[in-house]
Amino acid sequence: MLENADGVAFSDDGKRRWQEALKVVQLVRIFGPDVGGIRLKCRAGSVRNRWMDLVLAEDSKSRPWQKVNPQTGLDRLKGALDATATLRASKLRYERGILEKAHGGALVIAMAERIEPTMAAAISSCMDAGGFHSTDAGTFCPAEFLVIAIDESAEENEAVPPMLADRLPIHLDLEGIAWRETDPDTDAAAINRGGEDWRYIDVSEQVQRTFVAAALLSGSPSLRTVKHLSDIARMLAVIAGERTVDRNSADLAVRLCIGEVSVPELPDDLQQDHEQPPPNELPENEHTNTDGENSDIPPDIPDEFEVLAQAAARIDLIQIERSLAATRTRRRMNTGKAGTKTNQSKRGRPIGHTSMPPFSGARPDVLATIRAAVPWQKIRSIGSENPDDALRSQKLKIRKSDFRYKRYKHKSATTAIFVVDASGSTAVERLGETKGAIELLLADCYVRRDQVALLAFRGDHAEILLQPTRSLVRTKRSLSGLPGGGTTPLASGLQLAQTLADAERRKGNQPLLVFLTDGSGNIALDGTTGRAVAAEEAAQLAARIGGERFPAVLIDISRFGKPAAEKLATALRAEYLPLPRTDAGELSRLVSQRMEQRA
Amino acid sequence: MSPPFPFSAIVGQDEMKQALLMAAVEPALGGVLVFGDRGTGKSTAVRALAALLPPMETREGCQFNCMPNAPADCCSVCNPPDGSSAPEKVEMQTPVIDLPLGSTEDRVCGALDLEKALVSGEKAFEPGLLARAHRGFLYIDEINLLEDHLIDLLLDVAASGVNLVEREGLSIRHPADFVLVGSGNPEEGDLRPQLLDRFGIAVDVTTPVDIDERVEVIKRRDEFERNRKKFVAGWEKRDNGIQSQLLLARKLLPKTVFSKELLKKIARLCVELGADGLRGELTLMRAARARAALQGRKKPTLDDVVYVAPMSLRHRLRRDPLEEAGSAARIHKALERLGYA
Numbered sequence: 021m022l023e024n025a026d027g028v029a030f031s032d033d034g035k036r037r038w039q040e041a042l043k044v045v046q047l048v049r050i051f052g053p054d055v056g057g058i059r060l061k062c063r064a065g066s067v068r069n070r071w072m073d074l075v076l077a078e079d080s081k082s083r084p085w086q087k088v089n090p091q092t093g094l095d096r097l098k099g100a101l102d103a104t105a106t107l108r109a110s111k112l113r114y115e116r117g118i119l120e121k122a123h124g125g126a127l128v129i130a131m132a133e134r135i136e137p138t139m140a141a142a143i144s145s146c147m148d149a150g151g152f153h154s155t156d157a158g159t160f161c162p163a164e165f166l167v168i169a170i171d172e173s174a175e176e177n178e179a180v181p182p183m184l185a186d187r188l189p190i191h192l193d194l195e196g197i198a199w200r201e202t203d204p205d206t207d208a209a210a211i212n213r214g215g216e217d218w219r220y221i222d223v224s225e226q227v228q229r230t231f232v233a234a235a236l237l238s239g240s241p242s243l244r245t246v247k248h249l250s251d252i253a254r255m256l257a258v259i260a261g262e263r264t265v266d267r268n269s270a271d272l273a274v275r276l277c278i279g280e281v282s283v284p285e286l287p288d289d290l291q292q293d294h295e296q297p298p299p300n301e302l303p304e305n306e307h308t309n310t311d312g313e314n315s316d317i318p319p320d321i322p323d324e325f326e327v328l329a330q331a332a333a334r335i336d337l338i339q340i341e342r343s344l345a346a347t348r349t350r351r352r353m354n355t356g357k358a359g360t361k362t363n364q365s366k367r368g369r370p371i372g373h374t375s376m377p378p379f380s381g382a383r384p385d386v387l388a389t390i391r392a393a394v395p396w397q398k399i400r401s402i403g404s405e406n407p408d409d410a411l412r413s414q415k416l417k418i419r420k421s422d423f424r425y426k427r428y429k430h431k432s433a434t435t436a437i438f439v440v441d442a443s444g445s446t447a448v449e450r451l452g453e454t455k456g457a458i459e460l461l462l463a464d465c466y467v468r469r470d471q472v473a474l475l476a477f478r479g480d481h482a483e484i485l486l487q488p489t490r491s492l493v494r495t496k497r498s499l500s501g502l503p504g505g506g507t508t509p510l511a512s513g514l515q516l517a518q519t520l521a522d523a524e525r526r527k528g529n530q531p532l533l534v535f536l537t538d539g540s541g542n543i544a545l546d547g548t549t550g551r552a553v554a555a556e557e558a559a560q561l562a563a564r565i566g567g568e569r570f571p572a573v574l575i576d577i578s579r580f581g582k583p584a585a586e587k588l589a590t591a592l593r594a595e596y597l598p599l600p601r602t603d604a605g606e607l608s609r610l611v612s613q614r615m616e617q618r619a
Numbered sequence: 620m621s622p623p624f625p626f627s628a629i630v631g632q633d634e635m636k637q638a639l640l641m642a643a644v645e646p647a648l649g650g651v652l653v654f655g656d657r658g659t660g661k662s663t664a665v666r667a668l669a670a671l672l673p674p675m676e677t678r679e680g681c682q683f684n685c686m687p688n689a690p691a692d693c694c695s696v697c698n699p700p701d702g703s704s705a706p707e708k709v710e711m712q713t714p715v716i717d718l719p720l721g722s723t724e725d726r727v728c729g730a731l732d733l734e735k736a737l738v739s740g741e742k743a744f745e746p747g748l749l750a751r752a753h754r755g756f757l758y759i760d761e762i763n764l765l766e767d768h769l770i771d772l773l774l775d776v777a778a779s780g781v782n783l784v785e786r787e788g789l790s791i792r793h794p795a796d797f798v799l800v801g802s803g804n805p806e807e808g809d810l811r812p813q814l815l816d817r818f819g820i821a822v823d824v825t826t827p828v829d830i831d832e833r834v835e836v837i838k839r840r841d842e843f844e845r846n847r848k849k850f851v852a853g854w855e856k857r858d859n860g861i862q863s864q865l866l867l868a869r870k871l872l873p874k875t876v877f878s879k880e881l882l883k884k885i886a887r888l889c890v891e892l893g894a895d896g897l898r899g900e901l902t903l904m905r906a907a908r909a910r911a912a913l914q915g916r917k918k919p920t921l922d923d924v925v926y927v928a929p930m931s932l933r934h935r936l937r938r939d940p941l942e943e944a945g946s947a948a949r950i951h952k953a954l955e956r957l958g959y960a
């Protein structure tokens with residue numbers, strides 16, 4: 021691994037990844053919107069700028085591109101009301117929507133990990149149908165464009181909304197590529213459109229099966245991924261001048277669409293006794309690639325495709341599906357939302373109109389205002405016979421009482437985070453009762469739009485057993501089979517609790533911490549035993565959590581009420597509740613009450 | 620717009636296809652919910668079915684999809700005010716209306732026609748999406764993300780068949796008979812139980828685990844995209860077969876007869892499963908009837924009931940959070956216990 025002067029490691033395959041990025045540029049230049057979409061994972065910087073310049077370097081008339089961000093209003097996508105033109109002409113006039121203007125070119129989504137589901141849905145359905153129904157006449161307006169979603173997510177739970185990400189074939193990660201590895205020189209000559217020919221390139225059955233295996237192994241349940249692999253591979257074949265999809269194109273397609281795919285080591289009993297086709301029966305390409313463009317790819321890449329192909333022949337896919345289903349739940353992505361919740365939200369889903377501005381500086385909703393004013397026009401024109409009346413000259417007589425403002429609401433829910441001491445002999449029962457309490461709580465959570473999460477600490481570390489959710493389906497999957505017993509790493513538990521609560525707060529949810537512990541830990545953060553150190557660390561962390569003022573409840577599970585637990589509760593600024601025997605019904609009732617109080 | 624993917628060309632997904640056909644035959648079933656992962660062909664199936672249905676008659680320029688012989692009262696196109704004759708009859712495809720996620724209530728139900736009001740000061744009604752969906756399908760993707768009050772409104776209209784608009788000085792009602800189809804991924808958030816219960820039938824779709832089936836799906840999609848007309852023409856015969864099946868089923872439906880024994884068995888099943896309310900039984904009855912009609916029979920049998928039981932009941936069972944088995948498994952167990960399956 022190369023390192024620069026500050027000790028930051030650069031990937032030694034940065035050059036290779038940049039070459040792949042240039043390949044994507046080539047794809048876009050030749051095939052345009054047919055490529056579908058690109059999810060670009062890269063934070064702002066000169067590398068990203070360089071790549072974006074190359075991709076969008078076209079003459080803007082032939083390839084128009086439009087930029088949207090999470091704050092862009094939905095109505096601007098399809099064509100917002102043109103207020104001035106409407107008022108001037110006394111007829112409804114609409115602007116040309118962003119989607120329409122992007123037809124034939126590209127739609128760039130900045131900060132794609134923060135867009136609301138409504139915008140993701142609007143763009144997705146436009147991509148599916150190849151257009152949209154315009155607001156005024158309801159006529160179908162064609163809009164086919166390449167979507168470039170710029171993903172700047174830093175946290176594990178921030179991601180581009182899955183609905184949209186599923187429809188973007190190419191996933192390109194430019195993180196960690198050094199500036200000096202980026203080479204601006206590309207084949208500028210290939211600008212002519214490739215046309216529809218790529219659809220007629222053949223994909224052999226075996227290659228197709230390998231794509232299916234690759235998609236499954238990457239953890240993506242959607243069949244779209246397979247389609248993407250197939251399409252991109254064919255386009256790459258056209259560039260390489262091949263008549264069928266050969267191993268190079270297929271391999272590159274897998275790397276561009278999925279990335280590195282690891283074939284899991286499956287135990288022997290899962291490998292079926294198939295007739296294994298020996299490696300040299302896989303589609304061998306007779307044409308040697310002397311085409312200059314393909315020499316960009318260094319030849320010493322491990323032949324992942326070969327590995328995948330063999331895996332596809334041997335492994336029973338149903339077993340993979342089952343074993344991956346367990347890991348899939350842990351990889352759930354939330355749409356990222358930042359900012360604390362306010363009642364006067366400036367963004368989010370619109371929930372109606374009010375006549376008073378919801379926050380200072382709010383702009384009125386023109387359409388709703390006109391709607392409110394319209395029924396009064398006749399009366400007002402009769403009323404103002406007075407020649408001094410300024411309103412008489414107005415075509416559309418609007419009064420102050422007509423003004424309407426949009427109110428927004430972005431989800432602010434309470435997330436109850438259970439922090440459970442899973443050590444010691446009574447742990448299994450306690451965990452079981454907590455699990456029961458959570459499942460009972462979920463019934464209430466549907467109604468209130470709240471969420472529940474569970475983390476447990478035992479042995480030498482803490483672990484998130486259930487990510488914040490209100491879905492019973494997910495809960496059952498995540499909580500089947502809970503471990504228990506051993507030593508108590510209280511400090512780790514507190515640390516993880518704080519991280520999770522912070523994340524929830526940043527998403528705009530209100531966390532409610534529920535601790536189930538007896539207040540005594542005997543394992544320090546680094547895993548060593550030692551009550552004194554453990555107690556000190558726990559006290560420090562508790563004070564930190566208390567300082568953040570998260571609403572919290574500490575349930576003392578010790579038999580006679582330990583002073584340690586009370587001390588911990590004070591440090592955490594948590595409500596102290598002794599409950600020697602954890603009972604699912606009682607626990608869920610307690611927590612539910614407190615969640616309701618915060619609603 | 621180019622022709623959609625043919626219904627009979629959809630690989631697998633038999634339960635979902637049957638559910639949609641049943642909903643098209645028996646509108647009283649009330650709404651279909653399709654739960655499943657992304658990319659499982661949910662919206663493809665709905666569009667394909669609508670294209671499969673025979674074209675319907677309406678008048679040119681009518682925005683309410685009125686039937687020519689029985690137009691809606693508020694439709695000014697079909698009821699010309701000055702006594703002149705109504706416009707020509709035309710044929711149109713069964714509409715499939717997509718409900719966009721950010722829809723506002725006035726866009727869905729209809730509202731004051733601003734243009735007319737601004738220009739001539741007259742009060743006129745501009746129909747919304749519900750009017751355009753009349754006699755067709757209303758498809759809502761990601762229904763669990765839709766506002767609760769909108770889902771409420773839609774379920775109300777779907778149940779009563781009439782859209783009543785009272786706002787901005789208007790009081791309009793027009794027929795809104797459509798099949799409501801909602802799809803979603805339960806892992807991203809469930810629907811509230813009260814809303815779930817008002818949907819007639821619910822099906823689960825999963826991506827096929829069989830690798831051959833997956834390859835076949837991609838292959839057909841490829842062929843379709845290469846040459847749409849040719850592909851559609853290739854499957855036309857089978858689609859026509861389904862169409863005649865559907866039309867025959869619609870004729871048979873009013874003539875179906877239930878035996879008392881079968882009704883008792885239906886009731887016993889619902890009691891055994893502890894389904895809340897009577898909607899379970901009613902749905903089972905209607906679904907079994909639709910199934911029998913689709914198969915060309917006038918008498919529903921126990922087999923029909925067994926087939927439709929999961930889709931009619933899986934979303935109505937009170938969830939016992941401490942029980943491990945999913946709803947479909949519980950239904951099968953109950954059927955076995957009673958000796959029906």
